Amino acid sequence: MFRHSTVANALCALRISYDSGMSSPWPDLAATRPPQTLRIGQPTLAATVPTAMLLVDYALNQNSLPDAEVTALAESLPADLVSASWPIRASMAHGAVLRAVLLHQLPVGHPGHRDWPALRGWIAGWTDAFVNGVIDFGCDSVMHYQQRRDPEPTAAEIAPRSTPSTAVRRDGPEVLRAWAIPDPDERAAELLDPRGFRHTLLDLLDAIWDGWLGEAWHATLPDLLSAAAPAPTPPGCSAEQWITLVTGLRPDPSYAEIADHARDVVVMPTVGLGRSLSLFADQQTWVLFSPQHQPDRSPNNATGRTGISLGNLGQLAPALTALGDKTRLAIVLQLLDRGPLSMQQLTDALEVHQSTISRQVTVLRRSGLVEVDGDRRVAVQRPAIRHAAETLLATLD
Structure with a gap:
């Protein structure tokens, strides 16, 4: 953990924090859940x-x-x-x-x-x-x-x-x-x-x-007080749309799902988040943002730049640092191409000393990009690599 x-x-x-971008724990109860409360804190x-x-x-x-x-x-x-x-x-x-x-x-x-x-x-x-x-x-x-x-x-x-x-x-x-x-x-x-x-x-x-x-x-x-000025909620506005209208940032899918299933969503300005959003819940669901400019709160503004979740952004540095070394990148590419491999198989494939392989696999494990199973085979974590790549792409949006 x-x-x-x-x-x-x-x-x-x-119930405390979804900054990690984890998936929503709630089932789809759209037919039975009461109307949402959407407001600015x-x-x-x-x-x-x-x-x-x-x-x-x-x-x-x-x-x-x-x-x-x-x-x-x-x-x-x-x-x-x-x-x-x-x-x-x-x-x-x-x-x-x-x-x-x-x-x-x-x-x-x-x-x-x-x-x-x-x-x-x-x-x-x-x-x-x-x-x-x-x-x-x-x-x-x-x-x-x-x-x-x-x-x-x-x-x-x-x-x-x-x-x-x-x-x-x-x-x-x-x-x-x-x-x-x-x-x-x-x-x-x-x-x-x-x-x-x-x-x-x-x-x-x-x-x-x-x-x-x-x-x-x-x-x-x-600027925080200005961003917290009351704004009318357009008819039929979803929580995802409301977050975008207030912040100028479009929440990523994991945040959007959580917000759309929440009963009470409070969007609140704070400092230090840049283009990131921070979502957390404890009875209410809060979405924190840092105002970069006065957002367009007109009902027609249903899109915006991606508001990268704080947890997703945090994962970038360990992942990119781990992939920044040529030996570690070569290990990952071998695993992506051939599936799980033993340390000896990686040593033979890359023609480097086994101590080097062991050391670099340890770095990759710490970054969450590979795992070692009970048979001491190294397996790449495709979702972690895909997640880092998608987060990096989102910064270009």
């Missing part, structure tokens, strides 16, 4: 701050990003903060869990929706019991995705806990192991320390705000 090299494949539990730091955390986590894991400034910020973070925040970023699923928590728990009308010191003060005021509840919700969300547990967790129902839950004590190491964090059994103890968790979370968010987000938020807030 959530290994660092393929972290963009799945961000967290199904006001910009809020409750969505923007954890989305920035998600972007930074992507950058720390060498994923592609829509904003080069975020990459620069991630590279400038102190090494001790990066290391200290590993359990937090894992249990918060990059930031997707925190995003659901803030959107559900920050009171309507709270100044923290627009003001970082106010939001920071609200987070700093979380009781240890509430932090335990947030950690429990995060671990439950990650494990729900991994094991398809029921019921699906929601941030609207976080229960404060006087002590860490049995589930966190049991699942904490597995959550960290799923993200390939070193020493998961030892570091899982940090999930049992709510004060340390809150302190490190605030240190990370402070670094993100001071290093990039604060300036970006204040510089773009007028």
Whole structure:
């Protein structure tokens, strides 16, 4: 599951985030489902701050990003903060869990929706019991995705806990192991320390705000407010069409399917997404975008440039990096042409040392482009390569 090299494949539990571009879990209930609610949400730091955390986590894991400034910020973070925040970023699923928590728990009308010191003060005021509840919700969300547990967790129902839950004590190491964090059994103890968790979370968010987000938020807030101006919903407008009308970006098929099956779709402007869209769900379905220009919201504008899903974009860097080496590319081409092969067969076909083949296959495995079966045969993952190629083509649209 959530290994660092393929972290963009799945961000967290199904109801928390679809930034990975995963297929819709809902059946076609068009004949019975009630009419959709389609609306534009006001910009809020409750969505923007954890989305920035998600972007930074992507950058720390060498994923592609829509904003080069975020990459620069991630590279400038102190090494001790990066290391200290590993359990937090894992249990918060990059930031997707925190995003659901803030959107559900920050009171309507709270100044923290627009003001970082106010939001920071609200987070700093979380009781240890509430932090335990947030950690429990995060671990439950990650494990729900991994094991398809029921019921699906929601941030609207976080229960404060006087002590860490049995589930966190049991699942904490597995959550960290799923993200390939070193020493998961030892570091899982940090999930049992709510004060340390809150302190490190605030240190990370402070670094993100001071290093990039604060300036970006204040510089773009007028544009965000303009993009959130009310707009009439054309008769018969689908969620996919509504997203395109509001954002000027056409959601990719996976996002369109999820949105068209959702009951309540909220399109909300934020910063740092470029041409990407970020879709996530927890009771409601949110679609985040960054306004590039004032979109044409006329009913006749049913098309737009492709809004590349954030997860799909993130997958590009590992895939293209893996294919950028001539030996690794040759391995992939051999597998595409001949099917699964053993290490020895690849060594004979490419006439290189077997240690070289083994090393390059490891890189390809980490990028999700090949797998090794029980018989030690290497098999190419055609869908992963096709997905990367289609995402790259979408950037030309």
